[in-house]
Amino acid sequence: MTHTHTEPDRQFQLVRTHIRDLRRSVPEFEKSHLLIFVERNLGFEAEHLHRALRDEPYTTFYRDEQASRTGVLTTDVVKYGAMTLTNVMLREHRLFLWPVARLIARDPAEARRRIREQLEIYSFQFKAPENVFQKERVALSGKVGGFKDDLVICLQLGLFFTEASRLVGIIS
Secondary structure (H helix, E strand, O other): OOOOOOHHHHHHHHHHHHHHHHHHHOHHHOOOOEEEOOEOOOOOHHHHHHHHHOOOOOEEEOEEOOOOEEOEOOOHHHHHHHHHHHHHHHHOOOOOOOOHHHOOOOOHHHHHHHHHHHHHHOEEEEEOOOOOOOOOEEEEEOOOOOOOOHHHHHHHHHHHHOOHHHHOOOOO
16 A cells, blocks of 8 residues: 655655754754744745644744744845845854764755855845836845755744844744
């Protein structure tokens, strides 16, 4: 008998496996508290992930109490703040990736290659107005020419939201 899994089930299992791999990688991580930040810009995916993993030990999801929603809404203010912090940390040499041998990923070398590629592509994207009554639009994105920006967004949100002063009173 063949078991088929839906795409969300597959994604939930990948996250669960990653959490367990992280916990096994360093003995001190085994019972460390894990705070998960999920981007909530697309429907209720953050809530579905939270529901699927709510029984994972020592794990909490970031919750936006003001909106009564699980996850981080990546507004322009959040994106610009996260990009600025990441940019400063990179320029000041305060951000490093572990060597491939220490990375926790299904394919560590590929993960390292992808994050570098995404960091190189991620930038301000400009859209010219179609007529004189419109304004030029600008967005931070790495979704250019078929590229993705999921890893660089994850990195930036992790840096931005784990700054201690941002977490006061917003974790449930």
